[in-house]
Amino acid sequence: MSESTPNDILSWENLIYIADFLQNSQERMFRILGGEPTLHPQFNSMVIYLLERGFDVSVFTSGVINDNVLHEMGSLFSQLPPNRLTFICNLNDPDKTRTPIAEQEAVRRFLRTMGPRVLPGFNIYRTDFSLDFLFKLINEFGLQRHIRLGIAHPIVGKKNLHISLDQMEKVIHSLFLNRPMFERMRVKPGLDCGFPMCKFSDDQLAWLMRYTGGKSEFGCGPVVDIGPDMTVWPCFPLSSFHKRSLLEFNSLREIHEFYDHIHQAVRVEAGGIYPECDGCWLREDRICFGGCLAHNLRHFKDELPVRMKEMYQ
Ligand code: SF4
Numbered sequence: 001m002s003e004s005t006p007n008d009i010l011s012w013e014n015l016i017y018i019a020d021f022l023q024n025s026q027e028r029m030f031r032i033l034g035g036e037p038t039l040h041p042q043f044n045s046m047v048i049y050l051l052e053r054g055f056d057v058s059v060f061t062s063g064v065i066n067d068n069v070l071h072e073m074g075s076l077f078s079q080l081p082p083n084r085l086t087f088i089c090n091l092n093d094p095d096k097t098r099t100p101i102a103e104q105e106a107v108r109r110f111l112r113t114m115g116p117r118v119l120p121g122f123n124i125y126r127t128d129f130s131l132d133f134l135f136k137l138i139n140e141f142g143l144q145r146h147i148r149l150g151i152a153h154p155i156v157g158k159k160n161l162h163i164s165l166d167q168m169e170k171v172i173h174s175l176f177l178n179r180p181m182f183e184r185m186r187v188k189p190g191l192d193c194g195f196p197m198c199k200f201s202d203d204q205l206a207w208l209m210r211y212t213g214g215k216s217e218f219g220c221g222p223v224v225d226i227g228p229d230m231t232v233w234p235c236f237p238l239s240s241f242h243k244r245s246l247l248e249f250n251s252l253r254e255i256h257e258f259y260d261h262i263h264q265a266v267r268v269e270a271g272g273i274y275p276e277c278d279g280c281w282l283r284e285d286r287i288c289f290g291g292c293l294a295h296n297l298r299h300f301k302d303e304l305p306v307r308m309k310e311m312y313q
Helices: 012-024 043-052 067-077 101-117 132-141 165-176 179-185 202-211 252-269 293-302
Strands: 029-032 056-061 085-090 118-124 146-151 188-191 231-233
Touching (some): 012 043, 043 056, 085 101, 101 132, 118 132, 179 202, 188 202, 252 293
Parallel strands (some): 118 146, 146 188
């Protein structure tokens, strides 16, 4: 925090503007992210404000939360209906990551305090992973029986650890090694964006559809992120792609239409992450969206600048 500048902290004025903007756009969900949102000195007060304005609030957190803030959260929010305030907590496998003991204990305190409000998440950034540690935490702290599974995608304009295209099948293989535990623990897998449908076998797709009640999607599209400085961008991997100011738009729909148009322009240049995406009937029928757009934009940057100018902004 010592290095943070005022721009990194959402002001009350901007929060109120965004709340007005979303309510005028008939959006009832308010999703709060960071870095780590609970580091904001007004975090609890801002959550109360949003709840009192009728928003259902969802907080993406690492679970590493200052004890005083966590204690106050526990007393403030314990009586709230679960759907009004949920926490999506991305958890790391302590056996596979060098997470300091102090952080692991902080996460356990958070899970103990907020257990039933917590939807566990796991970001897949390597091919050899196991979810056993997550099933154990779900059971121990009574977390929601759903795991949000995200793939670490490339970030356009940056160098980050991510799953490459030729690693997708290994990732799906590792995921399905957890199938027996999903069934025994009655936990549902939730696929986040950018999974290529064709890399799943028919048996795996059938299990996913049956087990998630047909809720598995193979999407890629603008989720719309809003920064503390009121800039907007399509999603995390595209956080520097066609950045705009929220003040340029009158509604959430206008922002989605703006970025949908750009997504379509990229999909004209390249249908998806694989050459076979062009002409794939699953993409034509919008069953699979062709994987994460960030892969295509990175490819464009590595080649001669022959594409439409929108591809390079
Ligand atoms: S659109 Fe591309 S990623 Fe999706 S199923 Fe077709 S070929 Fe696979």
